[in-house]
Amino acid sequence: QVQLVESGGGLVQPGGSLRLSCTASTKLLNINTMGWYRQAPGKERELVASVTRGGTTNYPDSMKGRFTISKDDALNTRYLEIRNLNPEDTGVYYCRADTWSGRYWGQGTQVTVSS
Numbered sequence: 609q610v611q612l613v614e615s616g617g618g619l620v621q622p623g624g625s626l627r628l629s630c631t632a633s634t635k636l637l638n639i640n641t642m643g644w645y646r647q648a649p650g651k652e653r654e655l656v657a658s659v660t661r662g663g664t665t666n667y668p669d670s671m672k673g674r675f676t677i678s679k680d681d682a683l684n685t686r687y688l689e690i691r692n693l694n695p696e697d698t699g700v701y702y703c704r705a706d707t708w709s710g711r712y713w714g715q716g717t718q719v720t721v722s723s
Contacts, residue, residue: 617717
């Protein structure tokens with residue numbers, strides 16, 4: 609069983625930046641792939657970015673340029689930096705971990721972009 613805790617969401621003005629955190633209850637090397645997803649009101653959950661244990665990142669074409677994944681192994685934490693936020697980025701951001709023991713989701717962190 610792997611627990612994931614997201615943090616770092618909040619209210620931000622258009623054009624601003626945020627760094628979201630996802631802290632795992634296991635070492636990052638035990639996670640095959642970690643992904644960030646978001647769900648806007650009334651819409652389906654969509655992939656924002658993902659990274660493999662080996663460091664290979666994947667950003668959907670619609671997300672390229674404003675999202676960056678980084679990590680801190682000592683803290684078992686992956687980060688998602690979002691730049692130049694716009695109202696369409698509003699939603700709940702979740703991290704997901706795919707491990708040998710299964711797939712796990714965090715509880716999500718709310719991001720609201722509004723002036």
